[in-house]
Amino acid sequence: MTQTALLVIDAQNIYAAADSPLCVPGIGASLANINALIRAFGAAGRPVVYIRHVHRADGRDAGRMFDFGGVAEPVSFVEGSVEAEYIPGLLQVPGGLHVIKRRYSSFEGTELEAILRSLGADGVVICGYMTNFCCDSTARAAHDRDYFVDFIADATGAPDLSENFLQKNIIEAVSTTLNAGFARVKSTSDYLAEMG
Template sequence: MADTALLVIDVQNIYELPDSPLCVPGFKQSLGRINRLVEGFEAAGEPVIYVRHVHRADGRDAGRMFDFSGAAEPVGFVDGSAEAEYVPGLRIVPDGLHMTKHRYSCFEGTELEAILRSLGVKTVAICGYMTNFCCETTARAAHDKDYFVNFIADATGAPDLGEEYRQSAIIQAVCATLGAGFARILTTEEYLQAMR
């Protein structure tokens, strides 16, 4: 797994809070797998890059994030708010890199690509939240920028989209598409075994 960076995407309180509309079912289990990946990368001496989604309270940096359908919604992920902070249980490595973003893709409007190039990274491993938004969008963008992409499916999560479309179906659909032309799809255990 040389020349690989782990992207830990949006492991923020908004996805764990029970009263949040974005609460992820089984959050503690997916967080445990994310932490195992972080520990594996730390032990291997490979870079870990933490990304948080944040916005200004006035929404000037939000673009179409909260009015994509034409109707404005309240701005979320406000910088400095409790919902936008890292989940307390997230494993933070001392030499991890930290960055923020304002769009679904970790590449859009950020220094991520410059960081990856400076580190000599050729492959990104993706984990975090949400499977079908920031994780999937980042995987597609990384592929388009000619990185190899490893999508660690069970170390991602997403809120259910209504009664008929649950998290498991969302992850399955995302993986079917990404696996057909964008990324290698692996479980946490498969990935950690390959690192040993």
Template sequence: MSETALLVIDVQNVYALPESPLCVPKFEESLGRINKLIEACAAKGKPVIYVRHAHRADGRDAGRMFDFAGTAEPVSFVEGSFAAEYVPGLKILPDGLHMVKRRYSCFEGTELEAILRSLGVNRVAICGYMTNFCCETTARVAHDKDYFVDFIADATGTPDLGPELTQEKIIEVTSATLNSGFTKVFSTFLWVSELC
């Protein structure tokens, strides 16, 4: 049986604030599913790793994050800001592991792989925000590093990108792509049922 770790990615206030341009529709619903995954892992003694995205206010550590097209944008996810903190409703386990990333992938420039190896993990389960950025990028990188990857689609979320590209459509398309060669895609209910 494989050892699985749950990656709880970027469950931060910036995605829950109604005034935020990154506000995720039905945020409380996806957060509830994320908490169910955390509780299931806690009950089975599976490691839970919480990851937050954060940058220095001056953007020295941001690289191309905020000028990917060549035009600089304001730095967001600023360290110490309310927007970059965990949402108050997130279940934090006393023995959960915590790390900060500065890129979309949870592996880039972090100690994640060393932690996973030290725990004997060969499968990661992914939940959090945003479906098509940090969650998808981490899933693809994990696959390339030869981990098995479970993508818990309904425990991810992302802002709508317009009337045609709603959160539901983005999750559907991202899941279909990942399921065709990178990950196994699950609902929260199915993943918890299989885990337990």
């Protein structure tokens, strides 16, 4: 019998706050889709794993996260800060599992794989933020670990990268690449219809 777990990645305030440099345009739509997936998984008794990106304030656990180009930037996602907490509108299901990560991939340095193995999961469904960083990295890492991966494109989001490369372009680019060899890319409505 197969088991699929929903990975809710980084549904955190830093992406919802209007004054945040990482604010996701129109986040209400993607959050509604995330909540629809959570609700369906909860109702079906399937596992929901909530994942948050968190760092110590002094940055000792950040590695190259904030100096990837050789110039240090301020550490964000600081533990205990409002920006690192879940978005208030995020649906929480009883029995939901929680994982803290410190890198883009939800597998890197976390207990996620041990949790999935203990659940007997051979598949993951990915939603959350940001499409092109943590969701993409986690989808690729899951594929490399031989999980079946469903990437729910309209249940992800990202800040615009420039006035010529908007969130819709980011989602399309990531989805096209993942669909070519890493994951099945679906819409929330299509995935929920398949769940029955």
